[in-house]
Amino acid sequence: MLKLSRIFLPLLVASFATNACADELNTTAQVVELLTASDWRKPDPSQLMVMELPDGVVVMELAADFAPKNVANIRTLAEEHYFDGLAIIRSQDNYVVQWADPAEGDDARSLGSAAATVPPEFQRSSSDIEINTIDSRDAYADIVGFADGFPTASDGEHAWLTHCYGMVGVARGNETDSGNGSSLYVITGHAPRHLDRNITLVGRVLSGIELLSALPRGTGPLGFYETAEEYAAIVSIRMGDEAMSDHLEVMRTDTDAFAEYLRSRTFRNEEWFVEPTGRIELCNVIPPVRNAD
Amino acid sequence: MLKLSRIFLPLLVASFATNACADELNTTAQVVELLTASDWRKPDPSQLMVMELPDGVVVMELAADFAPKNVANIRTLAEEHYFDGLAIIRSQDNYVVQWADPAEGDDARSLGSAAATVPPEFQRSSSDIEINTIDSRDAYADIVGFADGFPTASDGEHAWLTHCYGMVGVARGNETDSGNGSSLYVITGHAPRHLDRNITLVGRVLSGIELLSALPRGTGPLGFYETAEEYAAIVSIRMGDEAMSDHLEVMRTDTDAFAEYLRSRTFRNEEWFVEPTGRIELCNVIPPVRNAD
Numbered sequence: 311m312l313k314l315s316r317i318f319l320p321l322l323v324a325s326f327a328t329n330a331c332a333d334e335l336n337t338t339a340q341v342v343e344l345l346t347a348s349d350w351r352k353p354d355p356s357q358l359m360v361m362e363l364p365d366g367v368v369v370m371e372l373a374a375d376f377a378p379k380n381v382a383n384i385r386t387l388a389e390e391h392y393f394d395g396l397a398i399i400r401s402q403d404n405y406v407v408q409w410a411d412p413a414e415g416d417d418a419r420s421l422g423s424a425a426a427t428v429p430p431e432f433q434r435s436s437s438d439i440e441i442n443t444i445d446s447r448d449a450y451a452d453i454v455g456f457a458d459g460f461p462t463a464s465d466g467e468h469a470w471l472t473h474c475y476g477m478v479g480v481a482r483g484n485e486t487d488s489g490n491g492s493s494l495y496v497i498t499g500h501a502p503r504h505l506d507r508n509i510t511l512v513g514r515v516l517s518g519i520e521l522l523s524a525l526p527r528g529t530g531p532l533g534f535y536e537t538a539e540e541y542a543a544i545v546s547i548r549m550g551d552e553a554m555s556d557h558l559e560v561m562r563t564d565t566d567a568f569a570e571y572l573r574s575r576t577f578r579n580e581e582w583f584v585e586p587t588g589r590i591e592l593c594n595v596i597p598p599v600r601n602a603d
Numbered sequence: 604m605l606k607l608s609r610i611f612l613p614l615l616v617a618s619f620a621t622n623a624c625a626d627e628l629n630t631t632a633q634v635v636e637l638l639t640a641s642d643w644r645k646p647d648p649s650q651l652m653v654m655e656l657p658d659g660v661v662v663m664e665l666a667a668d669f670a671p672k673n674v675a676n677i678r679t680l681a682e683e684h685y686f687d688g689l690a691i692i693r694s695q696d697n698y699v700v701q702w703a704d705p706a707e708g709d710d711a712r713s714l715g716s717a718a719a720t721v722p723p724e725f726q727r728s729s730s731d732i733e734i735n736t737i738d739s740r741d742a743y744a745d746i747v748g749f750a751d752g753f754p755t756a757s758d759g760e761h762a763w764l765t766h767c768y769g770m771v772g773v774a775r776g777n778e779t780d781s782g783n784g785s786s787l788y789v790i791t792g793h794a795p796r797h798l799d800r801n802i803t804l805v806g807r808v809l810s811g812i813e814l815l816s817a818l819p820r821g822t823g824p825l826g827f828y829e830t831a832e833e834y835a836a837i838v839s840i841r842m843g844d845e846a847m848s849d850h851l852e853v854m855r856t857d858t859d860a861f862a863e864y865l866r867s868r869t870f871r872n873e874e875w876f877v878e879p880t881g882r883i884e885l886c887n888v889i890p891p892v893r894n895a896d
Binding site: 401403404432446447448449450474475476483484486499500501502503504506507508519520523524525526527575578581582583584585587589590591593594 | 694696697725739740741742743767768769776777779792793794795796797799800801812813816817818819820868871874875876877878880882883884886887
């Protein structure tokens, strides 16, 4: 059975425009100000993946409940230091950044204990998942919202993570099991939602995405870098950083406060806005992350 | 009266999956291969705005029919060389790049013959506009498609340009007429469609957007650069470049071929896809631009 805890979002644009109560709606800044400690969560350190680059770190939260086999294989690769010294080999404008072993064939690095092929985890049964739905007319799915804090869509039978900005996925070839996590990508452009259910998403960037999104674009086809000089070096990728988990807090999506947050994003009450919109879209309300220091 | 030339897009996902004809659908690459010269248009040179940066040029096509007063003021500024030597002062990740005169108050450059305030052109009557609509369930608008090749939305009474990746707009303060084109922004992240009808859009980047989107992100609030050393210099901004117009061709949106293109983006028939989606979204099908050389 599909369990949905529906968030109430009144989509009454006409009445908003004439309703005296409208002015009483909090702005997003006011909503965030009113949040209490329990409206934020520290990510589970065991689900964190920390990529060290020469100029800083990118912290990703993995979605083991959505892609257990793929996450397990990535964990094996990271624990055996597979990624250390590899490179970001692709930055395609308005699309993705991707990393991998630049060497191929006999020169390629061994996958060690990790599997070379992993079953696709494009979607899962929605019977054992709770989605905090949002009231949005989504172009690609009938039901959208958040599960475990990740942007999620559903058709009532299956649920899947969605390709919003900052989501992390497992690159694959034409065979659906050809992805193994040795090459991962991060969405750095307008959400390519047509990829949903075609490729395994494994998580989301929580911090440091600007280290990826501002990389020079590759000039080869599909944004691949054409020479080794263009590659961006990866110092290391490690799993489970307790220290990072202490630094970061993610807004919870299963609270009344998050419903208020969504309402503030739907009916923009800041002085600057003249047209409050009255609409909302999944990839435009990805849960905020804050520095807990 | 709202004139709509509706593009036929069969959204029959179930029958697609079982229909033998499905395999006969062309992929996007095949559709593009079959395009003829008349399926592309050269932009009107008088509507081109060319921004020269130290590393290359950004070419923008202006939408004078949507924002005649704002475009006219920008034209005056460019013709009087207002922008030459100014700077890109802001790059906010997953949002916008913005340029302006970094100097304020008495040090600010004179606007010359240009007006200091320009009436907002957030939307226009849809009675005198032809929209090539697409069959998409849009989160923000009831009718979406393309007008003069620009992504456009409508409620049946009014039409407006939409904040897709690469769109160019006129920055403003809280007063709706406070924008004058001396500070412009380009969308460099997931479409912030809640800005639609709140600010004047004036065009779209046709080429060179990677010179803006890959700039280092500003570390100040809202992505503003914090020191003058971080600014990216603008060599010049000029209007009406005949040479650029000869270089570039934009896919027309009022042709049968564009309907085929949209179909190929809706029902992905490439071998890689296992789930053809059957859906499409406005900001994911912005008309392609090609080099005509």
